[in-house]
Amino acid sequence: MIADLKKNTEQKMQKSVEALKNDLGKVRTGRAHTGLLDHVQVDYYGSMVPVNQVANVNLLDARTIGVQPWEKTMLAKVEKAIRDSDLGLNPATMGDTIRVPMPALTEERRKDLIKVVRGEAENARVAVRNLRRDANNHLKEAVKAKEISEDDERRAEEDIQKLTDRYVAEVDKLLAEKEKDLMQV
Template sequence: MIVAAELKKQIEQKMQKSIEALKQDLAKVRTGRAHTGLLDHVQVEYYGAMAPLSQVANVTLIDARTIGVQTWEKPMLAKVEKAIRDADLGLNPASQGDLIRVPMPMLTEERRRDLTKLVKQEGEGAKVAVRNLRRDANNQLKDALKKKEISEDDERRIQDEIQKLTDRHVVEIDKLVADKEKDLLAI
């Protein structure tokens, strides 16, 4: 019976990790509003090595549609600006003295639809990951049943519990995707 409780706990943790990964992926999808997380993955050349933007500059919000980047060293301004431009985020930074302003361009209707499709694909990928975890757990239960480590009743009960876990996580994924779609389609 300890095996079953441990299995359920492991599966729930892995499902939660799938949801966390989805949240991170959805955070990368740009809506019309500015947020500093957009630049989290930008790498800047810093004395011959690549470093995250957050290690060479302070990233803040100037207003709802503009991100401000202030480098800690004056010579890094041009490198940071180039790194943001080259990051393939569709952003066009502009230097203003010792501050780099990164305005968020308005999303076109076509781009909004493309991003919505991308969000749905990310959500579907997360659902597949959760379902694969359920399948793996059920296979482990069948193996335990064959080895007579658990009874048929226990196997069936634990499968039901794992199915409920799966359903709960799939609903959470659907909610995250719907929220992101609403953000994308809001003008």
């Protein structure tokens, strides 16, 4: 029972860290990143689909994303979808390829992005701590129901605390990397 609880808690903590990685990947640093366009939706014959399902998305250079629709008729729709997205990008069509240059970030915008990133990291830390609390509550209930001893509970709580410390440290490491990335000019 205790082993299952630890394993389950660790899996949930890992998912919290993965969610943070995804959220941080969406924060634009001024360098091109193909994942930036993942949530941009295009009208494809009446249904909304992600850009990467109607076009090849690749990096042309460090500051430019190239989008090449599979159908010529989709060129204008994809360009409009990128322009209308909340990313603040200004795509330009060249032949059958859409070039999406990454604008340089101002110092003020960098600081705003760091605030956003810190908020995301704090949410991840809170999620990890909530998982610790839930696991500890399950242990207390098991002691009350006389399923485990108090010594087992104390050992399991220590193990769960170690897991919590490890995942909070991982969140802090991801945050430090992203802050450094954002402050690079």
